[in-house]
Structure formats: structure tokens, C-alpha cells
Amino acid sequence: MEYLQHLRMRSLWVVVVVVMLAVENGCNGCLEKERIGLLQLKDSINFPNGTSLPSWDQEDDGIDCCHWEGVECNSTTRQVIKLELAGKRYTDGEWHLNASILLPFESLRSLDLSKNGLGSIVGNEEFNGLNNLKELYLRGNAIFSISALNGIEILSNLTNLEKLDLSENNLGNGILPSLNKLSNLKFLLLAWNNFNGSIYVKEFDGLNNLKELNLSYNEIVSINALNGMELKLFKCLHNEI
Ligand SMILES: *[C@@H]1O[C@H](CO)[C@@H](O)[C@H](O)[C@H]1NC(C)=O
Numbered sequence: 011m012e013y014l015q016h017l018r019m020r021s022l023w024v025v026v027v028v029v030m031l032a033v034e035n036g037c038n039g040c041l042e043k044e045r046i047g048l049l050q051l052k053d054s055i056n057f058p059n060g061t062s063l064p065s066w067d068q069e070d071d072g073i074d075c076c077h078w079e080g081v082e083c084n085s086t087t088r089q090v091i092k093l094e095l096a097g098k099r100y101t102d103g104e105w106h107l108n109a110s111i112l113l114p115f116e117s118l119r120s121l122d123l124s125k126n127g128l129g130s131i132v133g134n135e136e137f138n139g140l141n142n143l144k145e146l147y148l149r150g151n152a153i154f155s156i157s158a159l160n161g162i163e164i165l166s167n168l169t170n171l172e173k174l175d176l177s178e179n180n181l182g183n184g185i186l187p188s189l190n191k192l193s194n195l196k197f198l199l200l201a202w203n204n205f206n207g208s209i210y211v212k213e214f215d216g217l218n219n220l221k222e223l224n225l226s227y228n229e230i231v232s233i234n235a236l237n238g239m240e241l242k243l244f245k246c247l248h249n250e251i
Pocket residue numbers: 058059
């Protein structure tokens with residue numbers, strides 16, 4: 011009798027353990043829509059025939075995408091909060107990213123797509139989703155104009171952005187007034203962008219929270235201060251001033 015009871019208890023424990031394992035797997039995985047989004051992003055970054063991000067594996071459903079290379083999730087919500095994908099495009103040709111691929115990542119706070127031959131971002135309406143984005147790194151790509159960012163709409167919608175790194179692209183002076191809508195920006199990095207001639211501080215007067223503006227390695231000849239904006243913000247080394 012006692013033995014039977016013991017057995018029953020044991021099988022009960024087995025059941026409990028199995029159920030706990032199942033629940034844990036279900037809860038600790040990443041969100042399905044974000045996993046699918048990551049696989050689409052992998053296809054896009056590898057197009058037409060790259061081979062990067064091998065750990066982002068479609069076949070192995072047991073692997074939690076929160077553990078994939080370059081992906082960081084919130085440990086409570088399991089939502090993707092950071093994507094660190096600098097230098098991941100190992101294939102020839104410019105990368106043209108359709109912004110709608112980023113839509114599933116509603117809690118994304120930091121996105122690094124530096125050094126990926128990114129030539130343009132298309133599909134501007136669809137960029138509205140990234141409301142939580144605070145840091146965007148697009149350094150060292152092939153972006154050569156505002157139009158390559160689908161007008162500036164694509165950036166100006168990112169109103170919570172605090173850090174924007176567009177260094178080492180070829181943007182030119184035309185982009186400056188358009189950045190003015192990003193009123194929460196604290197750090198704006200614009201080195202190596204073929205800015206030339208005179209820059210008017212007025213062009214930055216919407217950036218009330220700016221702490222640092224790096225305009226190094228351009229061909230700026232003069233900076234015209236207006237509105238009492240403090241010039242100490244500017245890091246203008248290696249210009250012709
Ligand atoms: C990759 O794709 C390009 C363009 O489609 C092609 O020219 C090249 O040969 C391909 N390379 C490999 C290794 O398949």
C-alpha cells in the first residue's frame with residue numbers, strides 16, 4: 011500500500027516536472043512574430059547570396075531567438091530590445107532595406123546596422139512602428155542622400171531617438187534642416203559626410219536636448235552661431251575652420 015502510494019507520488023512528480031518544462035519552454039521563447047521578423051531580416055541582409063547569421067536558424071524551433079547572435083531581449087517580456095548587426099552583410103552590392111521588416115520589433119530600443127553597405131531604406135509609412143527606438147547606428151554605409159532614406163520621413167518619425175549615428179556616409183548639407191524634428195536627440199554623429207561651406211547653427215535649433223554634435227572630417231569652412239546656441243557642442247576637428 012505504502013509502496014503503491016510512493017509510486018503514485020513519483021509519477022505525479024514526473025507529470026509536474028514535464029508540465030513545468032513545457033510551460034517554461036513556451037514562456038521563455040521569443041515572440042513568434044519577432045522570430046519570423048528576424049528570419050526575414052536575415053534573408054534581406056544576405057540577399058542575394060550571403061551566408062551571415064548562421065545561428066538564426068529557421069529549422070530548429072527549440073532555439074530561442076533571444077539567444078541568437080546580436081539579439082537582446084527584455085528578460086521579462088521576451089521582446090527584442092536590441093539588434094546589434096554591424097558588419098553582417100557578407101555579400102556584394104548595396105543593401106536596400108524594406109522598413110516594414112522592422113515592424114514586428116515594437117519594443118526595439120537600439121538598432122545597429124552600421125557597415126552593411128546599406129544604400130537606402132524603402133517603405134517609409136511602415137517605419138512608424140519603432141516608437142521606442144532610442145539609438146540608431148547607420149555608420150559607414152552607402153547612404154548618399156536624404157532621398158535614400160525615403161525623404162527624411164523615415165527618420166523624422168523616430169521622435170524618441172536620443173542617439174543617431176550617420177557618420178561615414180555621403181549625406182551632404184541637404185540633410186541638416188531635416189534632422190531638426192528629432193527634438194529628443196542628445197547625440198548626433200555626422201563625421202565624414204561631405205558637409206561643406208557654411209553651416210548655420212540655426213539649422214539645429216529644434217534639437218533642444220542636444221549634448222554632442224560631431225561634424226569632424228567634413229569640409230566645413232565656417233559655423234554661424236545664432237540664437238545663442240553654444241558652440242561648445244560642436245566637435246569640428248579636421249574641417250577648414
Ligand atoms: C552571388 O550573386 C551574384 C548576383 O546574383 C552573382 O553574380 C554571384 O556569382 C553569386 N555568388 C555566389 C558565390 O553564388
